[in-house]
Amino acid sequence: MSHTLPALNYAYDALEPFIDAKTMEIHHTKHHQTYVDKLNAALENYPDFQNLSAEDLLRKINEVPEAIRTAVINHGGGHANHTFFWSILKRNVDFSGEIAEAVGDKFGSFEELKKEFSQEAALLFGSGWTWLVLQGNDLEIVTTPNQNSPLMDSPLTERQIPILGLDVWEHAYYLKYQNRRPEYIEAFFNVINWERVNEIFLKNK
Numbered sequence: 754m755s756h757t758l759p760a761l762n763y764a765y766d767a768l769e770p771f772i773d774a775k776t777m778e779i780h781h782t783k784h785h786q787t788y789v790d791k792l793n794a795a796l797e798n799y800p801d802f803q804n805l806s807a808e809d810l811l812r813k814i815n816e817v818p819e820a821i822r823t824a825v826i827n828h829g830g831g832h833a834n835h836t837f838f839w840s841i842l843k844r845n846v847d848f849s850g851e852i853a854e855a856v857g858d859k860f861g862s863f864e865e866l867k868k869e870f871s872q873e874a875a876l877l878f879g880s881g882w883t884w885l886v887l888q889g890n891d892l893e894i895v896t897t898p899n900q901n902s903p904l905m906d907s908p909l910t911e912r913q914i915p916i917l918g919l920d921v922w923e924h925a926y927y928l929k930y931q932n933r934r935p936e937y938i939e940a941f942f943n944v945i946n947w948e949r950v951n952e953i954f955l956k957n958k
């Protein structure tokens with residue numbers, strides 16, 4: 754089995770004006786496709802690992818042979834992170850459901866979550882991701898460098914499950930926002946599919 758680029762269930766212009774169609778198209782068909790291709794290339798001579806999903810490869814990253822471990826972190830992470838990211842984007846979905854209650858309990862309000870998440874995303878140096886994760890029963894905001902995934906091998910009790918994630922690589926925003934990362938972060942909060950995020954939260958809590 755080889756990994757394939759997942760189709761988006763919306764058009765490239767569906768997130769306009771917050772995330773522009775050209776960025777979405779290049780991000781999906783070029784950047785994400787490259788992670789998929791390089792993950793497949795890394796696994797080519799390792800049949801024992803070819804039937805694992807990208808998420809399972811990351812969960813078991815310490816069992817992945819050292820010769821391809823970095824490639825799997827970078828490209829398996831890139832594949833899993835982007836697949837997740839596309840799935841939580843949609844315009845005009847209200848912040849509601851149990852995730853809204855849990856955010857209220859943890860952060861006090863949506864505005865406070867947005868403020869803390871945005872600060873972390875703005876401060877992240879270089880390329881990486883900002884996440885809202887479930888760690889045990891707790892919601893936490895974390896960042897990962899490059900394409901590292903919060904799923905990567907850690908003791909089960911400390912494992913972090915992504916609930917929300919934002920790609921803060923320049924390729925995710927440069928065409929529209931150039932160096933204005935804070936504007937892109939602000940825009941992101943207008944295209945979060947809270948219905949989907951709530952489903953992910955309920956499935957994992």
Ligand code: MN3
Pocket residue numbers: 780784835920922924925
């Ligand atoms: Mn990206």
